[in-house]
Amino acid sequence: xxxxxxxxxxxxxxxxxxxxxxxxxxxxxxxxxxxxxxxxxxxxxxxxxxxxxxxxxxxxxxxxxxxxxxxxxxxxxxxxxxxxxxx
Numbered sequence: 001x002x003x004x005x006x007x008x009x010x011x012x013x014x015x016x017x018x019x020x021x022x023x024x025x026x027x028x029x030x031x032x033x034x035x036x037x038x039x040x041x042x043x044x045x046x047x048x049x050x051x052x053x054x055x056x057x058x059x060x061x062x063x064x065x066x067x068x069x070x071x072x073x074x075x076x077x078x079x080x081x082x083x084x085x086x087x
Contacts (some may be wrong), residue, residue, distance in 0.1 A: 001053050001054055002032060002034075002054065003017070003028070003032035003046070003054055004053050006050055010019050014028060014029055014032065017049075020049065021042065021045050021046065021049060023042060023045075025034055030045065031046075036055060037056065038058075038059070040058055043056040043058050
């Protein structure tokens, strides 16, 4: 079930739900329209607030640059970014 359908069943506005989650109503609106994917924290907060009725596939979230660097895919040198050679 999506956020809009859930809120309609409990007669709550998106603005009130955003205030409950301590989230920007515009951002929550974009999430409910499928334009954005929530961050891990907000996604879990929404799932907890809805008792698991509304869920998200958070595996689609892009990895942050720091995570990519820690995985060793790229390194930065004086010449800029380059692929790290396989050892």
